Amino acid sequence: MKAKYITIIDIARQLNISKSTVSRALTGHPNVNEQTRKAVLELAASQEYQRNSLALGFSRHKTHTVGILVPEFMSTYFPSVIVGAQTVLQEAGYNVVICQQNESYETEVANIKLLLSYRVDGIIVSHTKETRNFDHFTLAQRIGIPLVFFNRIPEDMNVPGVVVNDYEAAFQAVEHLIKIGRKCIAHLAGPESLVNSRLRRQGYIDALKKYNIPYNPDLVLSYDLTMEKVKIYMKHFLDLATPPDALFAINDPTAIAAMEVVKAAGLRIPEDIAIVGFSNDFSAELVYPGLTTMAQPTSDIGRTAANMLLQEMHAKVMNDYSIKKAPTVTLPTKLIIRDSTVKKEQPSLVKKRKGRI
Amino acid sequence: MKAKYITIIDIARQLNISKSTVSRALTGHPNVNEQTRKAVLELAASQEYQRNSLALGFSRHKTHTVGILVPEFMSTYFPSVIVGAQTVLQEAGYNVVICQQNESYETEVANIKLLLSYRVDGIIVSHTKETRNFDHFTLAQRIGIPLVFFNRIPEDMNVPGVVVNDYEAAFQAVEHLIKIGRKCIAHLAGPESLVNSRLRRQGYIDALKKYNIPYNPDLVLSYDLTMEKVKIYMKHFLDLATPPDALFAINDPTAIAAMEVVKAAGLRIPEDIAIVGFSNDFSAELVYPGLTTMAQPTSDIGRTAANMLLQEMHAKVMNDYSIKKAPTVTLPTKLIIRDSTVKKEQPSLVKKRKGRI
DNA sequence: CTGTTAGCGCATTCAC
């Protein structure tokens, strides 16, 4: 079972010309007789010639393809960033391939090597929560493949990246909870391995400090982002002698899972517990009650990362980040207040419909 | 700015052996002295040799890579199918690259050609809603690249595919609405270009027929799946002289967008209008009220498609679907009943929390 | 304007 592809040699033979001429005609090289070009293009079309990018990339050392690596895409965050990045890259004439890690470190390493072995021209990446060893990334750097990180950036690597103001955003989220009168604020934090988890956690701590609310470590749990854990940890919070009256969750899926637990326990949101998430996933608006959250400009993040990568790839001389500070762009977040912290109205207060029942 | 990769020639030179030996050592060929092999492997590791898959695929005509093409991934449906497929393919030793079309026909054609030009060994695909010309797919077939479709299958092509029982599922969904006493059931249908849209629509019509409910074409609107349209069409339904008391939506995002309109109009769900979606997206469970929907076994769909593709790729002789019927697997759906059709309880009826307010 | 040649990195003959 072998695929049969037409090659420029096939075309050359049929036209009794050399493969170079075919190549020139096909690539739009100026020095080619119009009639010859026409003949070549017609034959190529009729025979469904498909350029062999393998051979091309192989001989040119350029593939015009970039890879995007994401740890997962079950929330809307990563897909949405990808769409933003892809738009920019396609406009710039690059092909885009996406690899998805399932939050597995091994898959991440394999995928980076896959992309390297396919000689992509650049990589946009957000690492998995398991990733503690970054050798596969420094490898890419050493080889000279431009890398741009977003969202999750390895902290001991000097790499270009796009982030949001995690610290300030968390601070602001907690400040919001304090301003609506909450005093006992729990935090379901992400894994310590993720820089943004730690930043958000610090924002939480410092907001408490600013308002003279004692920081109680028992109210902070770092977890591995698997939804089953949320149930356990949230129950734990509710079972405390003085349970929290508010929760700041590391992200929206966490917040939403926590809401389930709270509702199942017969408590009211936001009256008994106010909840704030992070990212403004698609679901944040849908869940009941609507989830207050720090919105991330996902599409912008993707576009920015793509533009940074383009710059890296087009640089005359490879940027050497072992001797030079890598650029980092920080994009703003925005607090979206919904019913999970400030109730606007009873959703079931409805006017009678017209017409038949 | 040129990436510098180590090649087997570099290694051969340093070890004063031939590149053939290096190649053999690297690929685990038996006929190689243990010491030589060890030396090669060590040097390769220390110099961070990265096999050039371009060269390899180029010379071997096999890339051990499969592509997955999806029209979009803003709902959880496609990502979830991808994860299922990827799991199976990785276990079978294949690399997986994903391409996303943004529902654009041009991007789809470009991406298919991209994958062909990279000589992937097989492709799993769901076409865009815009796709009416399937030449790019038949091209892949003619070249001999196995193709497996899922969800959206071109109807005039004989290709292997994985679908769900769209007709029966729609029938069942509408039957459910009828059984809870609805008599005036609207249907927000998908584009006519999609086979599953038409099947679901027919299921809707036939369910009405079975229960002797007259089919009213005014209650059916086909639309292009852009969420803005839902608002317009749903308002139109509500403004009818006798507005519907139920809605069957082509998919969950449509149902959820419709719910917004209904709620904004001050109507109650399900009392005034009962709503059923399709697919059981992540959001179906979260939205308020919970959305009744026909669940699709997304992960299974992905795994099944992957397994079918593996069979195609491993076939000794390429299956010629111009002379032979292509296999189609139909997976079952399951009706998930939630509050959008049958209300179980008031969610805000809560017991008093213990402890402090 | 066009043909010839070389070379990209690798596995795989065929020799020895």
Next chain:
DNA sequence: GTGAATGCGCTAACAG
């Protein structure tokens, strides 16, 4: 157990 030679499809440098 190892080396030399070949070819995969293409572009580019060099001749003409």
